Amino acid sequence: MNDEAIPPATPDVSVIVPVHNVAPWVADCLASILSDQDVDHEVIVIDDASTDDTWEVVSAVARRDPRVRLLRNPGVGGADARNHGVRLARGDYIAFADGDDLVPRRSYESMLTAAREDDADMVVGGFLKFYTTRTWHPTANWPAWAERRRATTLTEQPSLIRNRACWNRLFRRDFWTREDIRFPTVPRSNDVVPMTQALVAARSISVLPETVYLYRNRPGATSMSARAAGIAGFGSYLRQELGSSDLLAAVGDERLDREYERLVLVRDGWVHLQNFLTGLGTVEESDDQCAAQLDELTDLVDQLIARFPADAVGRLDALARWTWSLARAGRWTEAARLATEPEAVLISDTIPSFPSVTDGSDAPADATDYRRALTTVLLRLTSAEDTDESTAENLAAHADLLRRTYPDSIRHWQPAAVQELVLAALTGDPATVFAVLSGPSLAVTDARLSVTNGRAALSATVRSAEPITTIAAGAAQGSVWRPFGEIDLDPRSGLVTAVAPVSSLPAGRAFIRLRLGHPLGTIDVVVPVAVARDPDSARAFRSGTNRQVHINPGLMQQVRTVPRRAARAARRTVRRMLWS
Amino acid sequence: MTDGGRAFLVFPRWVSNPYLTMLYLAAEADGWNFQGTTSLQGFEHHAEGLVAGDVAHVHWTSPVLAGCETDAEALARLERFRGALAGLRSRGAHVLWTVHNELAHDARFPDVEKQIGQALAEHATVVVQLHEHTAAAVSTSYRIPPEKLVTVRHSSYAGVYPDGWTTEQARAELGVPEDAYVVGFIGQIRPYKGVDVLCAAIEAAAQRMPDLALLLAGRVSAEDAPLLEKLLPASVPVVEHLAFVPDEELGLWLRATDIVALPYQRILNSGSALLAASFGTPVVIPGSSTLSAVYEGEDWVRTYRADGDQAANLADALVEARTATATASESAARFAREYTPWAMSRDFLAVLDALPAAAPRDTPTNQVLR
Numbered sequence: 001m002n003d004e005a006i007p008p009a010t011p012d013v014s015v016i017v018p019v020h021n022v023a024p025w026v027a028d029c030l031a032s033i034l035s036d037q038d039v040d041h042e043v044i045v046i047d048d049a050s051t052d053d054t055w056e057v058v059s060a061v062a063r064r065d066p067r068v069r070l071l072r073n074p075g076v077g078g079a080d081a082r083n084h085g086v087r088l089a090r091g092d093y094i095a096f097a098d099g100d101d102l103v104p105r106r107s108y109e110s111m112l113t114a115a116r117e118d119d120a121d122m123v124v125g126g127f128l129k130f131y132t133t134r135t136w137h138p139t140a141n142w143p144a145w146a147e148r149r150r151a152t153t154l155t156e157q158p159s160l161i162r163n164r165a166c167w168n169r170l171f172r173r174d175f176w177t178r179e180d181i182r183f184p185t186v187p188r189s190n191d192v193v194p195m196t197q198a199l200v201a202a203r204s205i206s207v208l209p210e211t212v213y214l215y216r217n218r219p220g221a222t223s224m225s226a227r228a229a230g231i232a233g234f235g236s237y238l239r240q241e242l243g244s245s246d247l248l249a250a251v252g253d254e255r256l257d258r259e260y261e262r263l264v265l266v267r268d269g270w271v272h273l274q275n276f277l278t279g280l281g282t283v284e285e286s287d288d289q290c291a292a293q294l295d296e297l298t299d300l301v302d303q304l305i306a307r308f309p310a311d312a313v314g315r316l317d318a319l320a321r322w323t324w325s326l327a328r329a330g331r332w333t334e335a336a337r338l339a340t341e342p343e344a345v346l347i348s349d350t351i352p353s354f355p356s357v358t359d360g361s362d363a364p365a366d367a368t369d370y371r372r373a374l375t376t377v378l379l380r381l382t383s384a385e386d387t388d389e390s391t392a393e394n395l396a397a398h399a400d401l402l403r404r405t406y407p408d409s410i411r412h413w414q415p416a417a418v419q420e421l422v423l424a425a426l427t428g429d430p431a432t433v434f435a436v437l438s439g440p441s442l443a444v445t446d447a448r449l450s451v452t453n454g455r456a457a458l459s460a461t462v463r464s465a466e467p468i469t470t471i472a473a474g475a476a477q478g479s480v481w482r483p484f485g486e487i488d489l490d491p492r493s494g495l496v497t498a499v500a501p502v503s504s505l506p507a508g509r510a511f512i513r514l515r516l517g518h519p520l521g522t523i524d525v526v527v528p529v530a531v532a533r534d535p536d537s538a539r540a541f542r543s544g545t546n547r548q549v550h551i552n553p554g555l556m557q558q559v560r561t562v563p564r565r566a567a568r569a570a571r572r573t574v575r576r577m578l579w580s
Numbered sequence: 581m582t583d584g585g586r587a588f589l590v591f592p593r594w595v596s597n598p599y600l601t602m603l604y605l606a607a608e609a610d611g612w613n614f615q616g617t618t619s620l621q622g623f624e625h626h627a628e629g630l631v632a633g634d635v636a637h638v639h640w641t642s643p644v645l646a647g648c649e650t651d652a653e654a655l656a657r658l659e660r661f662r663g664a665l666a667g668l669r670s671r672g673a674h675v676l677w678t679v680h681n682e683l684a685h686d687a688r689f690p691d692v693e694k695q696i697g698q699a700l701a702e703h704a705t706v707v708v709q710l711h712e713h714t715a716a717a718v719s720t721s722y723r724i725p726p727e728k729l730v731t732v733r734h735s736s737y738a739g740v741y742p743d744g745w746t747t748e749q750a751r752a753e754l755g756v757p758e759d760a761y762v763v764g765f766i767g768q769i770r771p772y773k774g775v776d777v778l779c780a781a782i783e784a785a786a787q788r789m790p791d792l793a794l795l796l797a798g799r800v801s802a803e804d805a806p807l808l809e810k811l812l813p814a815s816v817p818v819v820e821h822l823a824f825v826p827d828e829e830l831g832l833w834l835r836a837t838d839i840v841a842l843p844y845q846r847i848l849n850s851g852s853a854l855l856a857a858s859f860g861t862p863v864v865i866p867g868s869s870t871l872s873a874v875y876e877g878e879d880w881v882r883t884y885r886a887d888g889d890q891a892a893n894l895a896d897a898l899v900e901a902r903t904a905t906a907t908a909s910e911s912a913a914r915f916a917r918e919y920t921p922w923a924m925s926r927d928f929l930a931v932l933d934a935l936p937a938a939a940p941r942d943t944p945t946n947q948v949l950r
Contacts, residue, residue: 024739028922100739102922104609128609132598132740132827135608211609219742219828446622461621492647495621533629 011067012092013041013108013170016085018078019099023053025216026099030061030068032214033097036105039112041067044088045099046081048073054099079183079190082166086176094173096166100216107212111170114206118151121175121202124160125212127168131219139163139209149207154199157207158256161248162263164195168213171198184240188233189272192240196247231293234276238300241269245307261308265316265324269304273327277339280332298330314357318369319376322354329355342377343391346370347398371405375418382417382441392434395425402426412524416516417441423520432520440464444496444514444525449549450532451502451540458484458498458512460527465494470517473498475551477510502540505553512549587634590616591623592643598740598827599851600639602921603732606929620644620657627664632672632938638704639678641696645689654689658696665703672938675700676931678708678732682870683721697722705939706931710734711874730931734851735924736916737858743831750836756819760793761902764837764861766825767852769800771807774843780891781841783813785898792898797821797833834859839882839901839908843894844869853881857916862908864897866890879904880912 015033019026033043045058045068055070062068071088073081086094093115097103111123126139139145144157154160166183179201181194199205241264248260263269305313305328313324319342326335338345345352351370353362365373381391395402402425411419424436440463447460458473468491473484482505484498496514516523528547531537542550588607590600593616608614612635617623620643627636644661648654668675677700687693697718701707707728709715715724751758763782769775779794786792793816800808800822812818825833834840840856840863850871853863857880865871866886875881884890884897901908 024743027917028739028920032922102605102609104606128605130601130605133595133601135601135605210611214605214609216739446617446619446625448625459621461619490647493619493621 011040011042014089014091015043015095017045017097018081020048021050021052022099032102038109043068044085045070046073048081079185082183093170095170102214118206120204120206123170123206125168125208127213129215129217131217145209151204155253158259164192166191186236188236189240193243196244230279237272277336280336301327318373325355378418387438393430395433396430399426399428416525419523447527447529449529449541451536455499456502460496462494468516472515475505475510476513477506503553505551509548588612588614589626589636592618606925624664630673634673637676654692662699674705674939675703676706677704694721713873717870735919735921736854738916738920741830745835760791762793762838764795764840766797769798777843777890778841779811781894784895786815793817795819797825799824857912860909860913862912880908
């Protein structure tokens with residue numbers, strides 16, 4: 001801790017930290033906020049009725065560092081705590097942090113610099129989420145965060161609406177108070193409305209691609225019963241979303257509306273819906289109180305979906321479309337079953353029916369939708385940690401259904417693991433299916449093409465290669481198949497290597513395929529390849545979209561035999577032809 | 581915080597233990613772009629893309645020779661690995677190496693393993709040790725140039741896993757007698773690598789502690805399961821979960837435990853001991869192990885003599901530990917809070933900060949000591 005720190009009279013930044021039972025994490029949180037930040041800041045910690053050692057831990061920090069103020073929440077809940085912190089803040093800028101998270105070094109300095117450069121009302125930065133063995137980086141692929149944005153707005157960068165957390169930001173305090181932004185006291189999602197309000201109102205937003213916040217993902221534990229918490233929480237989220245929708249509707253920007261539609265139906269709203277359904281279980285018809293609460297949820301879902309164009313749900317992929325439709329129709333038990341046991345719903349004696357998006361009446365699932373949904377579900381089954389015997393039995397008992405759904409011409413476009421599972425199911429033997437489900441799933445990874453001396457070398461790793469008996473590799477273009485030779489598979493490491501003269505491969509777009517001989521049948525799989533970076537490889541191959549590779553087999557070699565100036569001209573021409 | 585996005589390759593990037601995620605958190609936040617692989621082929625492939633100033637960080641070296649059946653194969657793998665390291669250095673990319681293991685006692689190709697360590701010591705810009713006793717412990721296998729050595733301690737796992745149980749709640753959930761003195765073993769169970777000693781020790785200690793109970797949680801292979809059944813002590817309650825323990829449940833098992841036994845002879849570092857401490861649970865380890873030197877003087881680490889009748893010695897240690905449970909538990913919790921995962925990741929980021937812009941391109945190949 002900095003023994004020489006004295007509280008600045010008017011700090012540049014006030015960091016507001018509401019805390020509730022965060023004793024295991026708050027010392028690190030405060031250490032990260034207080035050190036390596038290079039700004040004049042104060043830290044206002046508001047304790048919301050903690051029953052563990054949070055107060056003692058923070059008190060010890062505050063005793064050593066006068067930049068930290070610790071107070072008790074005069075209200076109840078995190079929203080009141082944050083609002084109270086804002087009232088006490090003295091800084092020109094305010095920021096929020098949760099007591100179990102971490103702030104990377106120089107975060108506040110970067111945000112403050114940007115705020116001043118851009119005369120910004122708000123600065124938004126990137127963030128990481130972390131939990132035990134994983135980190136994930138939501139903002140890494142969102143358009144607004146692709147580069148440093150100066151003095152932008154929500155309508156200019158509509159993808160900003162995807163992030164409504166309050167903690168990866170810096171706000172000008174007079175902007176916050178002028179707009180009268182407050183956190184509402186609701187059970188869940190209390191930053192949705194205030195952050196939407198701030199994004200809509202801000203005349204100037206700075207966006208920083210770099211990580212300014214580390215969010216610690218903690219599996220939730222609540223004192224309410226799981227179901228009650230689920231219903232209250234989901235209802236709270238839906239109401240806040242309706243409030244957010246009102247604010248955005250007033251902006252009236254088409255790109256923003258489309259972003260928001262996806263935010264609700266595919267991102268945040270979908271995650272909330274799935275989490276709710278997973279915790280719901282089966283609703284007893286006799287439970288009147290629960291039924292009344294669920295009716296309320298049905299109404300809220302209906303209101304929310306009604307805000308979107310009529311075809312919004314229709315444009316979703318099948319599983320999402322069916323789930324939202326069931327929720328909107330108040331068929332919660334079915335929706336929960338689809339969320340938690342989709343394989344049991346899809347693999348049955350009759351094709352399942354779902355409410356149509358046009359008039360809500362039940363219609364059997366369309367064949368293409370059904371197959372795509374089933375593939376998603378089967379892929380999840382192959383990578384699931386636990387295997388249910390009843391799942392294996394169900395698959396084996398419906399071999400005919402799977403045969404009809406995956407004829408040969410369709411099956412070889414599916415992932416290797418799905419092909420293996422389908423072949424197992426076609427045997428009709430539950431033990432075979434169980435063995436495939438519980439074993440490691442088949443996959444082809446790390447595929448690479450390179451060129452040396454006019455020969456193309458393919459390498460890849462087949463994961464769980466032990467059952468593979470034969471192997472072939474080739475470039476497939478329509479009905480044309482040009483094989484690779486000298487193929488070798490090491491069953492222990494799974495390393496596959498093969499070579500082919502580049503001139504023997506088909507020109508243009510093709511798929512690289514592996515044909516794996518498996519005791520259950522042939523698994524013929526498309527392999528997306530990475531191309532080596534050396535000039536020869538880059539001349540011969542280029543990765544394309546949809547797992548395709550562009551092949552340039554022979555022209556370069558022919559060009560080498562003619563005079564240099566003509567060769568250069570020919571190369572330019574060829575490049576224009578092939579790479580356009 | 582964004583440094584232009586330098587690349588950071590991790591090998592092997594095993595993900596079942598959060599240690600690597602914890603170690604790299606501050607660096608990832610600072611803008612390093614992480615990629616990882618678990619195979620030698622993957623390492624070669626990814627290494628090709630690294631340029632000056634990038635980092636390849638090697639941890640456990642077992643994947644280099646994994647699956648080799650003959651000396652010729654092992655030597656071929658060694659050459660590939662050396663080639664990849666040399667290639668990295670020639671492009672100015674840094675090699676970092678963290679020494680996690682002493683050379684395995686029953687290594688199949690011990691000479692080649694030594695050469696792997698020597699190659700790493702030679703090509704690394706920095707060699708990371710988790711404590712000051714590492715260089716001595718590995719000195720019979722290879723020499724680490726002292727000027728390359730830095731220490732980044734293994735932190736506790738404080739705050740990483742859910743920890744929502746009191747001892748009473750945890751025991752109720754697992755069916756462990758409330759007032760028992762519970763000895764725990766959590767981790768992969770290999771009957772003849774220490775669990776046999778533990779079971780015999782429990783049998784012996786039970787005569788002096790009638791309320792003793794054993795808790796066993798972790799994966800055991802299909803071949804080993806019947807062997808384990810034969811070893812289990814008959815005279816005390818045994819609560820077992822012979823499968824992988826998910827992250828969300830580690831705390832449940834550790835909170836139910838009074839002391840964790842780690843009867844391994846040859847481990848250099850112990851995430852398991854630190855994991856136990858993170859839940860306020862003391863540990864008992866062999867007195868001859870490197871770990872006993874690392875943790876000398878710590879109240880939460882008890883040792884037993886590993887020579888002579890190990891089971892009897894461990895039994896004695898368990899009986900003595902009983903009288904000091906509360907103090908040891910507080911000591912463990914305090915130790916865990918002192919060096920947290922975030923502190924470790926910040927210290928590791930400082931190691932990266934100190935790296936020169938590019939790795940020195942000339943490797944002193946004529947100075948390799950065998």
